[in-house]
Amino acid sequence: NAGVTQTPKFRILKIGQSMTLQCTQDMNHNYMYWYRQDPGMGLKLIYYSVGAGITDKGEVPNGYNVSRSTTEDFPLRLELAAPSQTSVYFCASSYSITVSAEAFFGQGTRLTVV
Amino acid sequence: KQEVTQIPAALSVPEGENLVLNCSFTDSAIYNLQWFRQDPGKGLTSLLLIQSSQREQTSGRLNASLDKSSGRSTLYIAASQPGDSATYLCAVSPPYNTDKLIFGTGTRLQVFP
Numbered sequence: 727n728a729g730v731t732q733t734p735k736f737r738i739l740k741i742g743q744s745m746t747l748q749c750t751q752d753m754n755h756n757y758m759y760w761y762r763q764d765p766g767m768g769l770k771l772i773y774y775s776v777g778a779g780i781t782d783k784g785e786v787p788n789g790y791n792v793s794r795s796t797t798e799d800f801p802l803r804l805e806l807a808a809p810s811q812t813s814v815y816f817c818a819s820s821y822s823i824t825v826s827a828e829a830f831f832g833q834g835t836r837l838t839v840v
Numbered sequence: 841k842q843e844v845t846q847i848p849a850a851l852s853v854p855e856g857e858n859l860v861l862n863c864s865f866t867d868s869a870i871y872n873l874q875w876f877r878q879d880p881g882k883g884l885t886s887l888l889l890i891q892s893s894q895r896e897q898t899s900g901r902l903n904a905s906l907d908k909s910s911g912r913s914t915l916y917i918a919a920s921q922p923g924d925s926a927t928y929l930c931a932v933s934p935p936y937n938t939d940k941l942i943f944g945t946g947t948r949l950q951v952f953p
Contacts, residue, residue, distance in 0.1 A: 761943075767945060768929070768946065769941075769943040770943075828886045829874065829884075831885070833883040834883050
């Protein structure tokens with residue numbers, strides 16, 4: 727029962743480098759999300775997806791891209807890393823948007839851009 | 841714009857105390873509210889979900905209440921234990937876009953023996 731799995735757990739990038747944060751879930755959830763959490767701040771939504779082939783911007787999408795080719799996977803792409811993207815990134819999934827749906831979160835990826 | 845605030849930001853108590861963590865939101869029109877627990881370096885675990893039509897939810901030593909009209913929710917932890925030490929986050933789902941969660945900044949709780 728893996729739930730939501732994120733890789734890597736830690737990463738240091740140089741300014742201008744690119745990378746992909748991986749997220750996969752084995753619960754057959756339709757909805758997946760990417761959040762970032764800055765120190766002392768709440769989580770902010772970057773992108774979300776309501777199903778395979780469908781993605782949409784959240785509050786802070788600039789500098790990121792996503793794709794959803796399968797129900798299970800929702801990778802987050804940073805094309806030109808900037809120090810402002812230093813943060814902890816969380817992927818989450820939920821079954822539906824009904825009132826009974828709970829959100830399940832991955833363990834997080836701590837990214838530092840230097 | 842919906843804003844979620846949690847008070848206090850940090851709390852340190854001796855084992856055995858009953859605790860109340862507060863969450864307030866500026867727009868009372870919400871779809872649901874969730875309380876999460878976050879351990880250091882770990883992901884979030886959903887503790888309780890309260891539907892907009894409900895007043896409270898209970899799970900073990902945890903009880904969460906919701907007062908939509910006043911824009912408040914409280915998380916009550918009975919007989920606190922050192923294992924309860926973590927950061928507690930509340931999040932609301934707005935009715936106009938129910939597939940999003942808006943998070944508060946969290947309350948960092950430390951329970952010492």
